[in-house]
Amino acid sequence: MTAAILRSALRRSAAASYSSSRGFASSPGQQRKVAILGAAGGIGQPLSLLMKLNPLVSHLSLYDIAGTPGVAADVSHINTRSEVRGYAGDDQLGQALEGSDLVIIPAGVPRKPGMTRDDLFKINAGIVKSLCEAISKYCPHALVNMISNPVNSTVPIAAEVFKKKGVYDERRLFGVTTLDVVRAKTFYAGKANANVADVNVPVIGGHAGITILPLFSQATPSANLSAEEITALTKRTQDGGTEVVEAKAGKGSATLSMAYAGAIFADACLKGLNGVPDVVECSFVQSTVTELPFFASKVRLGKNGVEEVLGLGPMTDFEKQGLEALKPELKSSIEKGIAFANTN
Numbered sequence: 001m002t003a004a005i006l007r008s009a010l011r012r013s014a015a016a017s018y019s020s021s022r023g024f025a026s027s028p029g030q031q032r033k034v035a036i037l038g039a040a041g042g043i044g045q046p047l048s049l050l051m052k053l054n055p056l057v058s059h060l061s062l063y064d065i066a067g068t069p070g071v072a073a074d075v076s077h078i079n080t081r082s083e084v085r086g087y088a089g090d091d092q093l094g095q096a097l098e099g100s101d102l103v104i105i106p107a108g109v110p111r112k113p114g115m116t117r118d119d120l121f122k123i124n125a126g127i128v129k130s131l132c133e134a135i136s137k138y139c140p141h142a143l144v145n146m147i148s149n150p151v152n153s154t155v156p157i158a159a160e161v162f163k164k165k166g167v168y169d170e171r172r173l174f175g176v177t178t179l180d181v182v183r184a185k186t187f188y189a190g191k192a193n194a195n196v197a198d199v200n201v202p203v204i205g206g207h208a209g210i211t212i213l214p215l216f217s218q219a220t221p222s223a224n225l226s227a228e229e230i231t232a233l234t235k236r237t238q239d240g241g242t243e244v245v246e247a248k249a250g251k252g253s254a255t256l257s258m259a260y261a262g263a264i265f266a267d268a269c270l271k272g273l274n275g276v277p278d279v280v281e282c283s284f285v286q287s288t289v290t291e292l293p294f295f296a297s298k299v300r301l302g303k304n305g306v307e308e309v310l311g312l313g314p315m316t317d318f319e320k321q322g323l324e325a326l327k328p329e330l331k332s333s334i335e336k337g338i339a340f341a342n343t344n
């Protein structure tokens with residue numbers, strides 16, 4: 001696949017999400033440094049490729065504990081705008097982060113069959129905490145896109161770290177839930193017989209099992225699906241990650257679709273930073289739309305990150321039940337993250 005085809009696929013997909021640029025172009029001339037932490041991993045490598053294809057990026061900084069010089073050398077040969085640098089190991093983390101406008105974090109261990117995302121907490125919580133401490137020091141004003149699982153806990157950990165360091169700005173911290181939206185769109189298009197490029201589906205809540213709540217009643221274009229079909233679509237979206245973990249049979253979790261989703265969300269953040277109006281994506285952010293302190297819903301992105309957290313919109317009884325059912329689990333994952341950050 002050529003870069004042009006990939007770039008145009010990314011553009012089409014972004015246009016088909018909630019983003020609508022209304023003819024305003026984000027200037028590719030603006031200087032934007034993007035750092036990827038965990039860049040040598042299963043997600044990190046294809047995400048590095050996709051961010052190298054993004055014309056809004058002027059500097060691409062690839063960091064991992066090891067393996068990044070090779071990834072950076074490889075990606076740097078692609079004849080697109082951005083200058084690529086690879087950084088490996090703690091000593092180089094500061095340089096990797098300095099001056100970043102956007103930091104994407106896919107660092108940490110992935111699931112194996114039989115594990116929940118929460119089973120990753122033990123290892124990933126510490127990784128995320130130390131990376132966020134470095135962000136506080138070297139690029140405290142950067143937008144942060146958290147991919148590392150469990151997102152329902154790693155985002156609250158990041159918030160607590162930033163608060164402790166006196167640099168927390170809730171508008172700049174995002175849990176990446178775009179893969180849930182990508183899956184919901186794909187599965188819905190299949191059932192509704194719709195052109196997938198035209199499909200929109202908001203996904204709210206969090207990013208684990210039943211905390212992932214697609215709102216198919218708000219899907220466009222609308223389709224006359226039965227209650228059984230909606231139930232099945234909801235469950236498939238909630239179990240999408242597990243479907244991939246099982247298919248990979250011990251070799252990790254979603255990497256390629258996640259890199260795609262991460263690139264779409266990062267592109268939306270960059271467009272927002274560049275002043276493109278009406279950029280709207282779902283994300284797990286600090287929120288008051290429910291009683292929970294963090295929640296995923298549609299978010300309008302702007303020059304400072306989150307410009308507005310949008311409401312949930314009208315829901316069916318099935319969706320309202322899903323919302324009530326997810327709250328206890330999401331609440332306890334959030335509290336677990338907060339407690340970790342304050343005791344470690």
Ligand SMILES: NC(=O)C1=CN([C@@H]2O[C@H](COP(=O)(O)OP(=O)(O)OC[C@H]3O[C@@H](n4cnc5c(N)ncnc54)[C@H](O)[C@@H]3O)[C@@H](O)[C@H]2O)C=CC1
Pocket residue numbers: 037038039040041042043044063064065066106107108109110111120124127131146147148149150151176177178179180207252253254255258
């Ligand atoms: N938010 C979402 O929708 C999704 C999240 N994920 C999560 O993303 C994470 C990464 O998944 P994969 O790329 O498949 O794993 P992977 O194991 O292939 O790659 C992880 C990378 O992180 C690096 N790493 C570990 N500690 C680090 C540190 N302190 N600093 C920098 N890099 C470090 C490793 O060296 C490795 O290269 C997992 O936690 C996974 O559960 C995966 C899919 C979807």
Ligand SMILES: O=C([O-])CC(=O)C(=O)O
Pocket residue numbers: 110111117149179240241242244245253254
């Ligand atoms: O399922 C996992 O462990 C990885 C993930 O978050 C996803 O694919 O949605």
